[in-house]
Amino acid sequence: MANMAQAIRMALHYAEEHLGVTDIFGEDVGAPLGGVFTCTQGLKTTWNSPLDERGIIGAAMGIAMAGGRPVAEIQFCDYVYNTIDLLKLAGNTSWSTFGDWNLPMVVRTPVGSGIRGSIYHSHSFDATMTHIAGWKVVMPSTPLDAYGLLITACQEKNPVMFLEPKALLRVKGEERIPGEPDDERALSKLIDAPLGDRSQWKPQWPAGLEAYAVPFGKGKIVREGTQLTVVSYGRTLPLCAKAAETLAADGISAEVIDLRSLWPYDWELIKASVQKTGRVLFVNEDTEVTNFGEHLVRRTVEELFYSLLAPPRLLAGKFLPGIGLADALEMASVPQLGDITTAIRSLAGEQP
């Protein structure tokens, strides 16, 4: 099965062919590299931009204004901070012009830990991004969802921030992307650029790729459970699912929700689950102070207080200025499988 990088590439190919995407660009996005994470190899509208993040976001806005459909990439989300006022502007363009202008643009950027990226290649962006109104914000945790969310993003009339958990970009999916070949080695032969000279290389896109779209604002239950709810997205989601699976052996029944869309998000799904289980743990790896999970905790307290059997909890990254390079430092800074297992066990055991 395809990994997330391949899924993104296939979605972008589909979007170029069928959804009117005109420009896929950013630093090193075009040939020969096709993106530092290979997400844009072999696509037909790719081009390399100057090393200028403000220029990239600005150009995307301009292209969108003039009727193009850009998909811009910021090489690492740590560098999208350079453009924060432009993100604010893109988010308020429709509102501030009373609907006169709208910006159908997608920005993709890899987020989070997992590649020992040290201080400037490990940060998260979900808390900051969900603070900027006027955008839609999504983060897949599987290749199929990456494909489906990106298809939806490329059909949007509004700016979309597509966050790619870099720890999961190379993880093979368990579900097939509609149209991808059965054999993953065959897929790689078709669409992964060879090492070395690529000047003659052309990808062979699977013929049957479909407009499989994951709607924004819809999460999914990845594991049913009765005793507590775990809500996560991105890198920590598979860890939550794994922890839940392990704990099932101990008789702890955890329901795991993949939020997928951060804005808008699927409150109805969270609500129904928490009303069933009475306990909820929110998990992500952004720094914990003023974290998006805090918003979810607040809403849970305000709206679901009388359904709760225990205080809602947040497990997030430590409030640190960065993530250190050493393995031990990275692992200690953001939630790992053990932390999640401990947190679930402790929440499950908490009695009113």
Place this chain on the structure above:
Amino acid sequence: MSRPRLIKESSEASAPLERELLVRIHDLMVKTRVLEERLIQMYKQGHGYFWIGGPGEEAFNVSLGLLMKKGQGPDFDYLHAHYRQSGTLLALGEEPIGSLRQMKNTATDPYSGGRNFAGHYSARKYNVAPVSSPIEVQYAIAPGTAMVQKRHGGDGITIVTGGDAGTAEGDFASCLVWSSRPANPLPILIIVTNNKWGISTAAEGQHGEQRISDRGKAFGIRSKTINGNDAVEAYTELREAMAYVRTERKPFLLEANVSRLYGHSSASGANYVGNEVDCLKDFEAKLEKDGVLTREQMDALRNNYTEEMAAAARLVRDEPQPDPESIWKHIYAEDK
């Protein structure tokens, strides 16, 4: 007997302007000045929270609006304006009452529905991109529309304007870089209106370059500094620069020296500054001297516009404020 004309001399810049055009430019300059003065008055009377605008830039801004290829979509010119360009908007065909409505932040404000500051226009029907308060960001955005236009074909160009102090922002450098990439030079007219000031900070204390237009040289961008206070020079130089961008599909950097006749904005008092060149006064003296218009005609024109603007202001005063519930409108495009 007339001497043979050299090719260089026949350039459009030196072609004289028709009387009819001079009268049109003058009319719009007066209309713009009277509008701005009315806006200042409204602000001072408490009928608005903030004023910023372009008295002192009429000669340049009106010419720009008249020369733009007006319409919607990449076949037409895009304007990424800044907040001193009511003259350009009026020359494109906007009526002054829209500006008054924006000053009074009524529900009828056609540019933002009572949300945005004075002079912050948005007119998709004329490809006028929304004016933003963060200065210079328009220079990062403009290459995007120019890119689409280049690919689209035709002769539509992108125009971006901003102030001299703002050229210290990285977005100005971005614009020079993105417009002159060897991989894809862009049809973009990069304009800086130089009034020699930030808010209160003089340019000479901050900018080492002799002319801002010199910064184009390093990028191989054709560049020029002109007197934007001279309506004829502004019009003819803009016409030439635009013709170059339109046909060559390459960038041009134009620096226009202009005046700031009422200071920076209401934040600095919005009072008339006596020691700056007044482009309207100068133009009127010239028109009178050349016999294009008489003093009486020009005075009558100003009086007419003054009355018109006063009537419009009275109308606007009685118009409703936006409904508080309207805050939820247009956050996303599908809410239209």
